[in-house]
Amino acid sequence: MKKIISLFLAVSMMLSVFIPAYAIETEESVHNADECTNIPVIIVRGMDFGGLYVDYGTENERSAINTDAGMIIKGVLKAIGTGIVKFNLDEVVDGVIEIVNDIFKNFSMDENGDSLYNVDVPKYPESADNYDNLRTGEGFEYGMVRTCIETFGEGHTYYVNYDWRLDPYVVADDIHAAVETAIKNTGHDKVNIVCCSMGGIMTVAYLTEYGYEKVNRCLFMSSTFCGAQVASDLMVGKVDIAPENLYNYLKYTVSDNNVLSSLIDILNFFGGFDVLTKLTDYILENYKEEIYDDAIIPIFGRMLTLWGLTQPEDYENAIDYVLGGRTAKNAGFLKRTDALQDMMKNRTALINEMIENGVGIAVVAHYDAPLAPVYENADFNGDSILETYQMSGYATVAKYGETLGDNYVTENPEYISPDRVVDLSTALFPEYTYIIKGAPHVSGSYGTDYADFLVWLLSYDGEFYAGASDEYPQFMVSDSSQSLKAFD
Ligand SMILES: [Zn+2]
Known part of the structure; x- marks a missing residue:
């Protein structure tokens, strides 16, 4: 009997020593965050008008x-x-x-601003490589997701799709969930956020509600982080x-x-x-x-x-x-709209605080395309979907087809585009803002120069500001196939 007990004890001890060790070893062989320089990426897509x-x-x-x-x-x-x-x-x-x-x-x-009907969108709670349609994407956010999966490895890319009608503070919860999942799954302690188009305001809501402690870099790509003139009109x-x-x-x-x-x-x-x-x-x-x-x-x-x-x-x-x-009847709804206006009012201070605390910021905006001709300010310059004025964080931008003129005086000649259409001097974050002539709204299609630019923005290991690399200067020119070259 004693023999059996001691044998049992010996086996239990062996198991208790080896099993956890073995378990840890397998996990580490899949991914060791300490040895991995790829930071997980959260891609917050733009408005999918027909995707509800x-x-x-x-x-x-x-x-x-x-x-x-x-x-x-x-x-x-x-x-x-x-x-x-x-x-x-x-x-x-x-x-x-x-x-x-x-x-x-x-x-x-409904009158409070929540969906009246049972409307929802496809969601992607696991890392993007778990979904066939995300592994094989070509254009827009789908192309970005594929590029990130292939560049940064499995388990490192997360895609946030959402009901674009909703309160950005509601969508912020989904972004938060993606950030937490990425951190839990990979063992990294921070993420990079890429927010596209409508994803801009959603990300401002996330940063306002949940803070930036878990954010390494935040890229505002053709984004609504300063709203949109078309909505305002x-x-x-x-x-x-x-x-x-x-x-x-x-x-x-x-x-x-x-x-x-x-x-x-x-x-x-x-x-x-x-x-x-x-x-x-x-x-x-x-x-x-x-x-x-x-x-x-x-x-x-x-x-x-x-x-x-x-x-x-x-x-x-x-x-x-x-x-x-x-x-009085609108009081409940106005509480929410007031909160959103306050959020946008505080955005600039929040992003400045992020920069001071070492979060990398890039704002990327395009111009040289007209806008849908259905509103008064549709003579703004844009990328055919949104206005360069707001996407750039309020740069001074000539009307579509015009320049700022020969008599226009800029505060800083370094910040004016060579064709004198965009002046970044008045933008909120001129040091961190890229202006690209001719690129389509939300570029970054798979296999393009622009996709390489995205990878550079996410992985460049140096002081992070617009023009830090000669390859990607602050002012660039693109064509519809998203090639990129310096604009000078
Ligand atoms: Zn990693």
């Missing part, structure tokens, strides 16, 4: 945008039919508003279609097609855009209020993201225009 689903993950799952062709055709026929028969534009506008509501009904938020009723803006945008859209491009020039020569915009002006003059009351406000009015993107100088006007003022 009703009853996501159930058998009833369907796109939140209702594009049932039968419904749309029926609506259009009804609108045009009754309008023409009765010779009445009111009927046409009513019909169009009805169709728009049918298409976007699922986007609606929408919220104060500055909807407008100007002939020059329409012409510029169409020319840009068809720039690869000589025939269409010439047709647009001919149309412009004969005043076609003036005629066209006289019609839209007439519609806006007579129906803007109705369009806002019955379509824009019910669909977009309570999206907290848009309230965060609204520029401070437009904010109170937006409250009057969209909500009818600071009424």
